[in-house]
Amino acid sequence: MDLFDPSSGEQVHDFNADIADNGLFWTIQIPDSALTVSKNLKTASLHLENVQIIDSFTFLGEHSVPATVSFDITWVGSGARHHYKPGSSDPTDPTNFNGKFRNAVATGSFSGSNADGFSFTSDPGASSAGVFAEIGIEKNGSFIS
Amino acid sequence: MRARSSMPLVVGLAVAIALVLPGAAMAVDATPKPIPGGIQIPGGPLIHVFAPGPEDQGFMGENVEPNTITDFNGFSAMAYIVGTATDADGNTYNMVNDMRVYRGTYVSEDGSILHGTFGFI
Numbered sequence: 001m002d003l004f005d006p007s008s009g010e011q012v013h014d015f016n017a018d019i020a021d022n023g024l025f026w027t028i029q030i031p032d033s034a035l036t037v038s039k040n041l042k043t044a045s046l047h048l049e050n051v052q053i054i055d056s057f058t059f060l061g062e063h064s065v066p067a068t069v070s071f072d073i074t075w076v077g078s079g080a081r082h083h084y085k086p087g088s089s090d091p092t093d094p095t096n097f098n099g100k101f102r103n104a105v106a107t108g109s110f111s112g113s114n115a116d117g118f119s120f121t122s123d124p125g126a127s128s129a130g131v132f133a134e135i136g137i138e139k140n141g142s143f144i145s
Numbered sequence: 146m147r148a149r150s151s152m153p154l155v156v157g158l159a160v161a162i163a164l165v166l167p168g169a170a171m172a173v174d175a176t177p178k179p180i181p182g183g184i185q186i187p188g189g190p191l192i193h194v195f196a197p198g199p200e201d202q203g204f205m206g207e208n209v210e211p212n213t214i215t216d217f218n219g220f221s222a223m224a225y226i227v228g229t230a231t232d233a234d235g236n237t238y239n240m241v242n243d244m245r246v247y248r249g250t251y252v253s254e255d256g257s258i259l260h261g262t263f264g265f266i
Binding site for chain 2: 001002003004005006009012013015016017019020022023024025026027028029030031032034035037041044046048051053060069071073075082084087090091092093094095096097099101103104106107108110118119120121122123125126127128130131132133134135136137138139140141142143
């Protein structure tokens with residue numbers, strides 16, 4: 001979750017789940033109850049409160065402080081499903097997965113604070129419209145080899 | 146992969162060993178494994194994440210892995226959410242959030258076949 005100074009364009013906060021010792025990037029386990037998915041896989045909602053992460057201030061910034069974020073996100077998929085089949089057997093290739101996704105629009109509200117006393121709340125209207133979002137199912141690694 | 150038939154066996158073995166050797170309870174390492182590929186930062190680390198999305202917007206294409214976890218089978222969603230935010234002093238910021246969520250079966254670091262929900266923040 002990145003905040004930028006609107007005047008200079010410089011990044012001033014980077015709220016993220018940190019990189020684990022095994023290299024897992026910005027990914028943490030969350031309660032199963034935080035995520036609700038419709039049976040037809042066309043909509044989903046994610047609600048999390050007071051998640052303990054860090055603020056590294058810039059992307060991969062070397063200095064970080066403890067931080068907390070809360071957010072609500074809703075995905076609404078539309079159109080046909082795209083079936084992405086593995087484009088390579090190289091496990092490091094970005095197409096090495098099998099997925100069925102619909103394009104989507106996601107909207108959300110976010111808030112956070114860090115140990116320095118900084119806090120923020122997103123303004124209404126935050127959305128993926130005009131950028132990119134998707135919702136679906138996928139397999140990778142040993143599930144496709 | 147026969148995930149459902151393996152899970153009871155893993156749990157059963159853990160319970161059996163804990164009963165026979167009380168001080169030797171088997172801990173399961175539930176940590177997911179990162180995808181082996183990723184983006185090489187110039188002069189920096191390889192970060193185990195890709196950037197799916199329209200190439201004409203600077204992303205890597207839509208047929209690109211959105212997950213950060215490997216050996217995974219399940220639900221996946223992602224979004225680049227943009228907007229503005231305001232701090233406690235009334236200052237406004239441009240906000241860009243890459244948010245992803247995954248729920249499904251995965252093979253953890255110690256080879257256990259587990260089920261979980263994960264957020265990419």
